[in-house]
Amino acid sequence: MYKTIAFNGKFFGAAPTGVHRVAEQLIAAMDALIAEQSANGADYALVVRNSAGVPSYRNILCVKENPIARRMHRIAWEQCYLPLARRKDFILNLCNLGPLCHRDSATLIHDAQVYSAPESYSLSFRLWYKFLFFFIGRRHKLILTVSEFSRQELVYYGVASADKIVVVYNGCDHVLEVRPDDGQLMTLNLTRKRYVLALANTQKHKNIAVLLKAFAKSELKNVTLVLFGGATKADFENLGHVVPPNVRFSGRITDSELVGLMANAGALAFPSLTEGFGLPPLEAMALGCPVVAAPFGALPEVCGKAALYADPFDADAWSEKIRTVLDDETVRQSLVSAGRRQAGTFTWKRAARSLFEAVKAVTPA
Incomplete structure (x- = not known):
């Protein structure tokens, strides 16, 4: 029996990423669930290197850093x-990586994109992740991932055997707890329901290039594409992309501002060529924003029949689908209703239950 199940809190204090946000939501949902479940006699602890931004938990003890750490x-x-300090514990890693020398571990690997989309990452990043994945997949007791698509990819690329991998779908209901801030509509001079939202991301597999081509077409000349996130107009132009005049960049914005943009958008466009899960489309659906997505990666699995799908290599197809969502009210309302239903099936409570049962199965009573 393990005395403690320890969450690897390395990500606290680091720059926020989508993977970190998933980890935070899972830990919070696990904290709420622990009181309802038999915990196999184990305690739960969150071990952090940097205590900056660490929330307070009711059932999970936060073990903060010492001067050496x-x-x-x-x-x-x-x-x-971490493995030395928690050598008698079972360590739960939620951000792709974990200590190689600690076999009594479970690690959540979100996707296999360092293999399937290598051009999106630097050589050093790819080599480091592939090195760690090779040993994590063989040494750790349990591998978790976020979709059946990712599970199949991890098996295909030899990261771990199928019988060792358990799918824990993300939740998206956190966006319903965020108070929307509509300030970006005024800042960017946007008209409600007449703009399209997408990621400002230059990684090749995110495929924003097809949207830039679509919005350069006459059919969308009166529609604004809003790109949110860290990449700038100059970043895209430096890579050889032509940014049409109806594209605006919000830069990095708060959760409240993003929720405000999603709730008022005509659509969210998500043309990724591969995706381990695809949280933004579900977040948009939960807020009543229609989604146009690429039928690649885990997106069909996650979005189901609640999205319109467009060929990720065909700018004309994206122009056509976006115009349909913006101009056909029957289609729009159908997507809004179907999207809310689809998003409602992906909750963090459900994710925590799946995680709890998966860990319980590999930690002896």
Whole structure:
């Protein structure tokens, strides 16, 4: 029996990413669930290197950094300090990576994109992740992932055997708890329901290039494409993309501002060539925003029949689908209703239950 199941909190204090947000939501949902479930006699702890931004939990003890750990690099902390400090515990890693030398671990690997979309990552990043994945998939007791698509990809690329991988779908209901801020509509001079939202991301597999081509067409000249996130107009132009005049960049915005943009958008466009899950489309659906997506990766699995799908290599197809969503009220309302139903099946409580049962199965009573 393990005395403690320890969450790897390396990500606290680091720059926020989508993977980190998933980890935070899972830990919060697990905290709420622990009180309802038999915990196999184990305690739960969150072990952090940096206590900045760590929430308070009711049922999970937060073990904060000591002076030695605080001075360590994140990689050294995870690979050396964490397994030594928690050598008698079962470690739960929720951000793709974990300590190689600690076999009593479960690791959530979100996708296999370092294999399937290598051009989106630097050589050093790819080599480091592939090195760690090779050993994590063989040494850790349990591998978790976020979709059946990702599970199949991890098996295909030899990360782990199918019988070792358990799917824990993400939730999206967190967006319903965020108070929307409509300030970006005025800042960007947007008209409600007449703009389309998409990621400002230059990674090749995100495929924003097809949207830039679609919005350069006459059919969409009076529609605004709003790109949210860190990439700028200059970033796209430096890669050889032509950014049409009806594209606007919000930059990095708060959760409240993003919810405000989603709730008022005519559609969310998500043309990814591969995706381990695809949380933004579900978040948009939960807020009543129609989705146009590529039928690739996990997107059909996650979005189901609640989205319109467009060929990710055909700008004309994206122009046509977007115009349909914006101009055909019957189609729009059908997508809004179907989207809310689809999003309603993906909750963090459900995710926590799946995670709890998966860990319980590999931790002896």
